[in-house]
Amino acid sequence: MIVGDSSYFVALANRKDRWHRDAVRVSKSIRDRVLVTDMTVAEAVTIVGSRVGAKAGMALFQYFLDDCEVRFADLELTRRAMAAWLRYDGRLSVPDAISLEVMSQRGISRILSFDSDFDRVRGIERLR
Known part of the structure; x- marks a missing residue:
């Protein structure tokens, strides 16, 4: 299992993104199932929709539903993530902190990200 960050999905969906070629290259090497949080879904779909168009955003949303495991953040997960967010003094976004907490809970050490x-x-490998 590997966690996907919104920056990866935005780059993959947007041919004009500076990381697009890298995202395509990385996507061809991924053999593990990708896990995303609902916050990542919302963030990526919103950005792709605004930059590429609503149809592209909807296609990305459908990809998440069909091909990824989506973890919905409940109150307890969000509280733990906010504690992590504080530890990093706000230098990570709240969606990123939630992804990190899910990684910790699930014992996942790799993330697809251009962030x-x-x-x-410490302890995670960023694939880019």
């Missing part, structure tokens, strides 16, 4: 903020986090 260098994840490099601050």
